[in-house]
Amino acid sequence: MADKTVKELAEMVGKTTDAVKQQLVDAGLPARAEDDLVTELEQEKLVTYLKQSHGQQEKRRISLKSKTTSTARVTGSSGKSKSVNVEVRKKKVFEKPDPEKMAEELAAREQALIESQERAAKEAEERAATKKKAEERQAATLAAMRASLGSSKKSDDKNDDISTSVVVKKGGKATAEVKPKEQPKKKVAATKPKVETAAERKARETREKEEARLREIELETRRTQAEEAQKRTLEQMRKMAGKYTDREPVTEVRKDEPLAEGLVGDALEESFEKERREIKRGSNSTGTRGRRRKNQDEREIKNRKNGLRSTQASQHKFEKPVEKIVYDVEISEQISVADLAQRMAVKAREVTKLLMKMGEMARESDTIDQATASLLVEEMGHNPVPVSDTKVEDDLQYAVDERSSNIQTRPPVVTIMGHVDHGKTSLLDKIRETKVANGEAGGITQHIGAYHVKTDRGVITFLDTPGHAAFSAMRSRGAQATDIVVLVVAADDGMMPQTAEAIDHARAAGTPIIVAINKMDKPGADPDRVLNELTTKEVVSEEWGGDTPMARISAKTGEGIEDLLEFISLQAELMELEAPLDGAAQGVVIESRLEKGRGPVVSVLVKKGTLKQGDLVLAGEHYGKVRALTDEHGQRIKSAGPSIPVEILGLPETPAAGSEFLVVTDEKKAREVADFRTNRERERQLERQNAMRLESMFDQMGQGDVSFLNIVLKTDVRGSLEALLAALNELSTDEVKVRVISSGVGPISESDVTLAESSEAVLLGFNVRADATARRKADTANMDIRYYSVIYGLIDDVKSAMSGMLAPEHREKILGVADVREVFRSSKFGAAAGCMVVEGTIYRNKPIRVLRDDQVIFTGQLQSLRRYKEDVNEVRTGMECGLAVRGYDVEAGDKIEVFEIQEFARTI
Ligand SMILES: Nc1nc2c(ncn2[C@@H]2O[C@H](COP(=O)(O)OP(=O)(O)OP(=O)(O)O)[C@@H](O)[C@H]2O)c(=O)[nH]1
Numbered sequence: 001m002a003d004k005t006v007k008e009l010a011e012m013v014g015k016t017t018d019a020v021k022q023q024l025v026d027a028g029l030p031a032r033a034e035d036d037l038v039t040e041l042e043q044e045k046l047v048t049y050l051k052q053s054h055g056q057q058e059k060r061r062i063s064l065k066s067k068t069t070s071t072a073r074v075t076g077s078s079g080k081s082k083s084v085n086v087e088v089r090k091k092k093v094f095e096k097p098d099p100e101k102m103a104e105e106l107a108a109r110e111q112a113l114i115e116s117q118e119r120a121a122k123e124a125e126e127r128a129a130t131k132k133k134a135e136e137r138q139a140a141t142l143a144a145m146r147a148s149l150g151s152s153k154k155s156d157d158k159n160d161d162i163s164t165s166v167v168v169k170k171g172g173k174a175t176a177e178v179k180p181k182e183q184p185k186k187k188v189a190a191t192k193p194k195v196e197t198a199a200e201r202k203a204r205e206t207r208e209k210e211e212a213r214l215r216e217i218e219l220e221t222r223r224t225q226a227e228e229a230q231k232r233t234l235e236q237m238r239k240m241a242g243k244y245t246d247r248e249p250v251t252e253v254r255k256d257e258p259l260a261e262g263l264v265g266d267a268l269e270e271s272f273e274k275e276r277r278e279i280k281r282g283s284n285s286t287g288t289r290g291r292r293r294k295n296q297d298e299r300e301i302k303n304r305k306n307g308l309r310s311t312q313a314s315q316h317k318f319e320k321p322v323e324k325i326v327y328d329v330e331i332s333e334q335i336s337v338a339d340l341a342q343r344m345a346v347k348a349r350e351v352t353k354l355l356m357k358m359g360e361m362a363r364e365s366d367t368i369d370q371a372t373a374s375l376l377v378e379e380m381g382h383n384p385v386p387v388s389d390t391k392v393e394d395d396l397q398y399a400v401d402e403r404s405s406n407i408q409t410r411p412p413v414v415t416i417m418g419h420v421d422h423g424k425t426s427l428l429d430k431i432r433e434t435k436v437a438n439g440e441a442g443g444i445t446q447h448i449g450a451y452h453v454k455t456d457r458g459v460i461t462f463l464d465t466p467g468h469a470a471f472s473a474m475r476s477r478g479a480q481a482t483d484i485v486v487l488v489v490a491a492d493d494g495m496m497p498q499t500a501e502a503i504d505h506a507r508a509a510g511t512p513i514i515v516a517i518n519k520m521d522k523p524g525a526d527p528d529r530v531l532n533e534l535t536t537k538e539v540v541s542e543e544w545g546g547d548t549p550m551a552r553i554s555a556k557t558g559e560g561i562e563d564l565l566e567f568i569s570l571q572a573e574l575m576e577l578e579a580p581l582d583g584a585a586q587g588v589v590i591e592s593r594l595e596k597g598r599g600p601v602v603s604v605l606v607k608k609g610t611l612k613q614g615d616l617v618l619a620g621e622h623y624g625k626v627r628a629l630t631d632e633h634g635q636r637i638k639s640a641g642p643s644i645p646v647e648i649l650g651l652p653e654t655p656a657a658g659s660e661f662l663v664v665t666d667e668k669k670a671r672e673v674a675d676f677r678t679n680r681e682r683e684r685q686l687e688r689q690n691a692m693r694l695e696s697m698f699d700q701m702g703q704g705d706v707s708f709l710n711i712v713l714k715t716d717v718r719g720s721l722e723a724l725l726a727a728l729n730e731l732s733t734d735e736v737k738v739r740v741i742s743s744g745v746g747p748i749s750e751s752d753v754t755l756a757e758s759s760e761a762v763l764l765g766f767n768v769r770a771d772a773t774a775r776r777k778a779d780t781a782n783m784d785i786r787y788y789s790v791i792y793g794l795i796d797d798v799k800s801a802m803s804g805m806l807a808p809e810h811r812e813k814i815l816g817v818a819d820v821r822e823v824f825r826s827s828k829f830g831a832a833a834g835c836m837v838v839e840g841t842i843y844r845n846k847p848i849r850v851l852r853d854d855q856v857i858f859t860g861q862l863q864s865l866r867r868y869k870e871d872v873n874e875v876r877t878g879m880e881c882g883l884a885v886r887g888y889d890v891e892a893g894d895k896i897e898v899f900e901i902q903e904f905a906r907t908i
Contacts, residue, residue: 002208004043007034012209023050109231116224123217130210137203327382331373338364340373344382354379393673396618397586400662404583404609410642411452411459412572413481413605416516417506418488419496420792423518426555427488428464431565449590449603449719450645451632457569461605461643463590480509481588481605481658484571486564487539488516491525491552495533503537512575513539514549514567521554579642585611586662589619590645591719592654594746600654604661605645612639616667617648620659621677623670624651654745657719707736709802710761712752713743714768720791721745724766727795736802748785753777762786762801766794809904816840818881820894831889832864832882835896837875842883842898844873850888851895858888862896 006024010017017034025031027049029042038046329343337355341348341364348364354376355362362368368376374384388394416424431453452461463482485506489499506513515534517527531541531550540546549567553560587607595601602619604611611617615626627650629637640646655661664670711728715721721743732738741761742752748763748770754777756763763770763778763785770778770785778785788794818835825831835842844865850858863886865872867879875881883896890896 003037003039005035005037006032008205009038009043012212106231109227112224113228116221120217120221127210127214130206137199324381328385329377329382330385330387331370331377332387333370334367335370335373336365336367337362340368340376344377344380346380350380351376393676396664396666396669396673397662399666400584400586400609400664404580406580406582407578408581408642410577410579411461411644412483412568412575412577413450413461413463413643414484414486414568415463415482415511416486416488417502419490419493419498419502422488422490422493422496422499423555424488427486427516427518427553427561428462430555430558430561431462449717450605452644453565455565455569457566458572459643460565460568460572461645463605481590481607482509482511483575483577484568485511485513486516486568487513488518489530489534490519491517491527491530492519492522494526494529495537500537503539512571514551514564514571515539515541516560516564517550517552518555520552520559521557527552577643579608581610581641583609584663584665585609585615585640586660587611589655589657589659589661589718591657591717592651592745593717594654598649600649600651602648602651602655603645604648606640606642608642609663610639610641611646611648611663615663616665616670617651617661618664618670618673619651619661620655621674621681622651622653622655623664623667623674626650654718657717657722708739709736709798710756711738711740711743711798712756712761712763713740714748714752714765715743715745716767718745720766724791724794727791728798731795731798731802733802738798738802747771748774750774750777753781753783753785757781757783764788764794764798766791810901811904812899813902814840814897814899815846816842816877816898818842818875818883818896818898820890820892820896822892823890824882830884832866832884833890833892833894833896835881835883837877837879837881839877840898841877842875842881842896844871846898846900848885849897849899850885850890851897852891852893854895857894858885860888861886 004012006020007017010020013020021032021034024038024042024046027046029038029045032038325345327344329340331340337351338348341351344351352362352364355368355372358372358375358379360368360372370386374386377384416428418424432451450461450463452459485502487499487502487506489495503513515530517525517530519525520527531544534541534548535544535546539548541548541550543550549571551560551564551567553564555561585606586609587605590603590605592600592602604619611626611629613626613629617623617626626648628648629640630647630649631637631640632645637646713721713724713728715724725740725743728738728740742755747768748765750771750773752763753770753774755761763783765785765787767789769787775785786794786797788797816837817839818837820833820835822834823831824834842865844862848860848862849856850860863884864882865875866882867875872881885896
């Protein structure tokens with residue numbers, strides 16, 4: 001760069017002289033005229049200024065300080081103070097670049113790359129053309145020079161010894177030099193022309209201008225390439241960002257590279273360096289650079305085609321290239337750790353490790369519950385698919401349903417409910433008496449928990465287990481055995497608590513209600529009152545515009561019973577009750593008992609299909625072949641269709657009342673389901689026991705005053721047992737808890753007595769008696785065995801026992817109040833108060849309180865109570881007295897209140 005005039009500069013950059021002059025001033029240089037020279041230094045200054053103003057910032061040196069060090073003075077244990085260096089390190093965090101922004105940037109850079117390549121090609125062409133022109137010009141100049149030299153040689157010969165050459169020095173100043181005459185010819189030819197002609201000068205200037213432009217292009221190319229490198233680096237960073245998000249970068253950030261700016265780690269920095277080196281090398285040799293550039297571009301394209309692979313891809317070889325397989329893992333309600341691991345195709349150790357992390361210590365053989373297993377599976381990146389343990393059961397049920405066909409109308413199943421003594425049993429008996437005993441020739445009615453009657457409108461089946469307790473026990477087992485509830489309300493008693501409860505139960509089950517207003521024969525019968533009271537529970541008679549049929553009956557005389565049966569049949573018709581007649585039978589266990597000589601006798605109600613002798617029945621946890629079928633009259637029958645109650649023999653044990661039964665063909669499946677149910681029941685039992693243990697622990701820890709009433713209970717049939725257990729369970733309160741230590745069906749045995757004795761339990765028998773040995777044992781142990789035949793009798797007794805265990809309640813009772821009118825002081829008695837008894841009686845020996853402005857200010861005792869001069873024990877309302885309070889001086893206007901603490905027994 002040579003010194004140039006303002007005009008020359010303007011020509012060079014293709015701007016007006018005025019614009020250049022202004023730029024010079026803006027760049028902080030002195031103002032110039034058109035022909036003033038601008039020195040090289042000034043030109044550089046101007047170029048720097050222009051670059052800056054066009055956004056080409058001077059290359060900044062970025063120095064990121066990851067740590068700062070300062071000095072602090074501290075006093076040591078010896079008391080001496082010393083200075084310590086405090087180094088504060090900054091946390092480096094990778095920022096994940098925004099993918100959208102990156103994509104935009106990438107597109108822009110690609111466009112810029114294409115443009116710059118096109119520009120470079122064009123410029124190369126121009127350069128070649130210019131070079132050619134320059135060479136031509138030079139050749140022409142040389143020819144001219146040679147020509148002029150030839151003519152001057154002739155004149156030299158004339159001037160003999162001196163030749164003058166004019167050398168144009170920097171700045172265009174010409175100086176004359178005297179050269180020795182005998183200059184070798186070839187030397188003259190080798191040197192540049194001594195005098196620069198106007199054409200030469202112009203050529204040189206053009207050349208310089210061209211060179212400057214080329215430098216600019218070079219710079220531009222380098223810049224583009226640097227940007228390219230940056231782009232690639234950022235691209236890699238974007239790909240790597242995901243992998244590094246959770247990690248703390250451990251590498252140091254390079255400080256001398258603007259691209260780094262605290263973002264790039266070692267790997268990226270290295271890649272950047274590589275790019276930089278390539279660019280640097282490329283700039284030294286245009287040819288090599290071009291080749292390299294080409295190769296690089298080819299690589300780029302190849303890499304792009306290959307997706308994520310890049311020139312730096314080899315740096316991340318540690319990554320596992322395989323894609324993770326996500327399994328759908330079926331999880332049953334309980335699953336072993338080993339089994340779960342197998343389903344996820346991992347080692348069991350990995351599962352136990354994860355469990356440990358989650359705070360659960362488990363071995364491979366341990367079983368975990370469905371919720372924990374689901375969590376684990378999710379944690380390990382798979383999909384948990386919870387499956388029901390009842391799948392085998394469901395499959396079995398499905399198979400049974402599949403085999404059902406020939407859908408027919410079936411008889412309704414009716415349960416009779418109502419308050420105690422309102423006549424439920426009487427009603428059932430009356431219906432049976434009129435419809436069964438009389439209807440069936442010679443039939444001996446047998447108690448099987450249900451019976452069916454034939455009416456003009458069809459068959460009706462009654463469940464002979466009256467009361468809502470049995471109804472709810474069945475429902476709690478999922479057996480919706482009842483279609484209609486007949487609610488018995490005594491006309492002379494009206495709606496009672498258990499009437500309301502029965503309504504709630506029926507409502508909860510969605511079972512329609514028919515009301516039987518009983519005891520209409522009684523003189524005190526008031527059916528309207530019943531109707532009225534029932535409306536409070538939103539049971540409105542059809543007569544009153546509601547939808548509940550109500551029959552006025554007498555279980556004693558049989559009046560209205562036909563109407564009731566008619567209502568039931570009509571309701572059944574409305575409900576369009578249907579069931580498949582053919583196919584495998586299924587239904588519900590009504591009752592089961594152990595009978596001497598017959599073994600387990602199970603009463604069932606068929607709900608679907610037809611139950612036949614010889615069928616394989618699965619009921620609850622037991623299964624077996626039906627040896628015999630008996631109807632309610634004790635008659636052996638071959639089969640029973642829908643809604644028909646029968647007794648079956650052949651099961652190995654007594655299933656619980658309310659259990660569902662079904663006929664299966666596959667014994668293996670039946671065993672599988674039976675086993676599963678047994679295990680489930682055992683687990684439930686264990687859970688209950690654990691809960692009990694826990695409960696006891698808490699009780700002991702926190703509330704020392706909780707009492708337990710332990711019970712050993714034996715009943716005749718499972719139905720009563722379920723009902724009683726449910727009822728007893730509800731009796732527990734915060735203070736007294738009922739704990740059934742043992743319960744079962746059958747007579748009270750010696751072991752029951754032993755258990756009751758050891759656990760300090762009361763021994764209760766419902767419709768069963770203790771055998772001889774048990775009786776003897778109870779006598780020796782001085783134990784009381786209580787027998788019942790009415791559920792409510794048993795419950796009431798338990799309630800009383802619980803009440804006896806309750807701590808008595810203490811209540812305070814005010815016995816009398818006296819107003820203090822005057823206070824006298826005597827040296828002998830101290831302060832004595834003259835009072836008037838205004839309420840009750842003032843007692844000398846009872847506790848007192850002193851009240852001032854109706855606020856208690858003292859509680860204590862009287863020191864003396866006198867009437868006139870005599871000491872007395874009590875003074876009644878309206879009488880005057882003198883009294884002294886021990887340890888307290890009363891004032892006129894105070895009130896003396898006498899009280900006592902009374903004990904009240906509490907009931908459950
Ligand atoms: N006068 C009269 N008495 C009846 C009628 N129905 C029942 N009783 C009497 O009422 C009492 C109770 O009858 P139950 O049939 O035992 O009543 P329940 O509702 O079954 O009683 P629990 O089984 O204890 O809940 C008995 O003394 C019956 O004789 C009736 O229609 N008229």
